[in-house]
Amino acid sequence: MTLIAVDAGGTRTRAAVIDRRGRLHGLGIAGPGNPTAVGREAADAAVVAALAEALAAAGTPAERIKGGAVCSAGQHDADRVRAILAGSGMSAETPVVLVGDAVGAYLAVADEPTGLALVVGTGSVAIRVEGTRIAEVFDGAGWLLGDLGSGFWLGQAVAQAVAADIDGRGPRTALTADVLARIASADVSSWGGGRHPELLQLLRHCYAAPPVELAAFAELAFAHARADSVAARIVETGAKHVAATLRAARASAPGTPIAGSGSVLIRGYLGTDAHPNVLATELADTDFRRCDDGLVGAAMLALHEAGVPRTLALREELEAAITRSRAGR
Amino acid sequence: MTLIAVDAGGTRTRAAVIDRRGRLHGLGIAGPGNPTAVGREAADAAVVAALAEALAAAGTPAERIKGGAVCSAGQHDADRVRAILAGSGMSAETPVVLVGDAVGAYLAVADEPTGLALVVGTGSVAIRVEGTRIAEVFDGAGWLLGDLGSGFWLGQAVAQAVAADIDGRGPRTALTADVLARIASADVSSWGGGRHPELLQLLRHCYAAPPVELAAFAELAFAHARADSVAARIVETGAKHVAATLRAARASAPGTPIAGSGSVLIRGYLGTDAHPNVLATELADTDFRRCDDGLVGAAMLALHEAGVPRTLALREELEAAITRSRAGR
Structure with missing residues (x-):
């Protein structure tokens, strides 16, 4: 067969x-x-x-x-x-x-017939598996209503921090130069007056694409987390969100194995040179198995x-x- | 003429x-x-x-x-x-x-030839006016990259808090019953298994409409802020964001008049029975003029x-x- x-x-x-x-x-x-x-x-x-x-x-x-x-x-x-x-x-x-x-x-x-999986890539979701079926879903609510701590969430937080840096609402961050270097410069002269030109470029770039493409900026948060306090804060907050998702899932099936996958989870939050975060701590005493x-x-x-x-x-x-x-x- | x-x-x-x-x-x-x-x-x-x-x-x-x-x-x-x-x-x-x-x-x-305006409705923006023209814009970066503390921002925070309440990632909140009462129930039986039925209803409702329609939930945050800690936290965080926008604008033209408008600013953050918040404090010693x-x-x-x-x-x-x-x- x-x-x-x-x-x-x-x-x-x-x-x-x-x-x-x-x-x-x-x-x-x-x-x-x-x-x-x-x-x-x-x-x-x-x-x-x-x-x-x-x-x-x-x-x-x-x-x-x-x-x-x-x-x-x-x-x-x-x-x-x-x-x-x-x-x-x-x-x-x-x-x-x-x-x-x-x-x-x-x-x-x-x-094992019962266990959990945690997947953090562009989105973020935890599930409880019974047999080969999903018995319960935690987060995975998509970019508008959830997926907290996901690649999209991190990338959006990076873009928002850069916008706030440019117009002075937020602290300076090393993320700004990296984000601006990644977006194509375009003619923004027809846009309204009084806008900072770099912010116009960012707005134009991000609103022209589907929202989930903001996930491309997620890796910058991890790359700068050790040296930049804005990036560190983004990673810490994201890790708290994913840890809350995991805790809710664990409460539904204590002591069962936890399968983990997704680039943001494995190479980001749990990366070998990752900034210490609450998610890594939360997983430390579990039966965690990387997929x-x-x-x-x-x-x-x-x-x-x-x-x-x-x-x-x-x-x-x-x-x-x-x-x-x-x-x- | x-x-x-x-x-x-x-x-x-x-x-x-x-x-x-x-x-x-x-x-x-x-x-x-x-x-x-x-x-x-x-x-x-x-x-x-x-x-x-x-x-x-x-x-x-x-x-x-x-x-x-x-x-x-x-x-x-x-x-x-x-x-x-x-x-x-x-x-x-x-x-x-x-x-x-x-x-x-x-x-x-x-x-006055120079001054500021702060408008918080569905979006959130501050501007510096020179003559009759916009000289500088603060936030107003739209629902994806900014408008922090706006009606959209508050409504999204409400919807996200409700999603987290339903699947156990976040604390219980009185917002949940109110939000669920406002959305039409629909057949969600074709959606994937393991989802909480109320969360399915919320996802279906919100993803079917343009994102900015989440602003309809903003008033619930203000309505529950006195008695519900989740709602209070949302309003406080939103107020912090708008206060940061205002501070950046004020730094560009200290001591000038500040015109304020928008339902979320006037009836929400500065409403007569509003939960005390940092934005109200920030405006207290300024030449604030309600439009x-x-x-x-x-x-x-x-x-x-x-x-x-x-x-x-x-x-x-x-x-x-x-x-x-x-x-x-």
Whole structure:
């Protein structure tokens, strides 16, 4: 029995063709697959490309696929994903489950029936997993109503601090020069009078793009946190928000494993040279497990849906195979 | 010489037909004229309706208008406003200046050549006025990058606090019941599992509308500030932000008059039964002048543009005429 697994993330999309013993037959890699970040068309195209490559590498015709699982960051539309898969040549009746990347992160590192996952990338969310399903969601309320401490939240805080530096409402910060260096200068002469030219550039740049693109500034907060008090304050406040999300999740399932993933969590708040923060402290005495490969979780879910029991041995087999294949590329 | 003055605000739009001695010949009132809040079409229609009523009341054919001024909240497009005026029958060559409502607020209450205006409604901005022009802008950076402490900012903080109450990340707050009572319940069964139903309702409601509509929740923060610590904290933080904006503006022109307007400033932070806040304290020892009628400022600007010197007597004449006319309706 041949199955597919797809991990559509904010940085790249990967697909695997596997069998029921956890053996890897083919792997495919494509660009970002988060529709919230790159738009539906590009995200869909990435899923198609990664899947096509994996099927080609496995030498498996798409119509032989008997089932699968897709773990994705952002808001994928289940019907659209099924249409994509049908477009790849798979039968429309092939059962493929679609879950958020937080579920994939949990299944990639834990076999316990109940546990938590914390994912902080462009967004920020914690979930409690029961079996292979989401039992409860904490934050993940999106850029307008939540995702507190996320990449978007940090990037917006950076942009707001720069705006306040420029017009004198807030303290000077090293963030300003870095942010201004990243935005293209444009003709702002038709805008209203009395505006500071640098602030006009920033307004023009940020309002021309979807709000979530502010997440691009998040890394500047971490980069400056050691030497700049404004950046340090942003990181500390963000860490407090994510810690509150984690605490609410932990209260719902004390003592269970916590899977962690997302670039802002792993390379930011928990980065090796990170500014000390309350989130790192909060995680110190927990059963925290870093998820390095959501594709393993997607594969575990595909197998589970096909009736294969989840075991540590199976997970280790998949992890080793995917790691080997990745190293060979 | 006959002139027009228009004050297009978030609550209503008013137009006046005046002569060079500051006498009022006709007044017109229509609905909200802030394009950022109600959309361009509705805002444009309000300007047309108010102007038509004022011209009819004055018995003045539009082609006799020799000039005028339009003060507007939000981002009106100067070319569009001129097209609207031409559509009302005015000659395309008639000089009409278009300025932000903060300028109107200043000119309505001050004759000094240099001074400040602070306007906090859906947005939040301070300006320094030199003559009749904006010399410098503080905040007013919009809902994504600034407008800190504004109606949008407060409403977003309320919605975020409610989201955090519902999923246990934040403290319980009386805001939750009020916010949930205001949003229509809808079918959310197709959304992902594990979400608290009330939070789903909130997400669905807020993401379906333009972000600035969150400003509708701002009044709840003030209403609960005395009895609810979450609401009190939101108002205090908002007041700190507006105070920082004001401080930056004051540093640019110490000791000058400060015109204040906007429902969030006047009825919120400075409301008669307002929770004590740092903004009220900051304004206590300044030459603060509350602007009750931006139309007076628009009329002063129209006269100035027509070469009539700004004097206190002229301003008092206009104010009295407009107040009388308003009382008679």
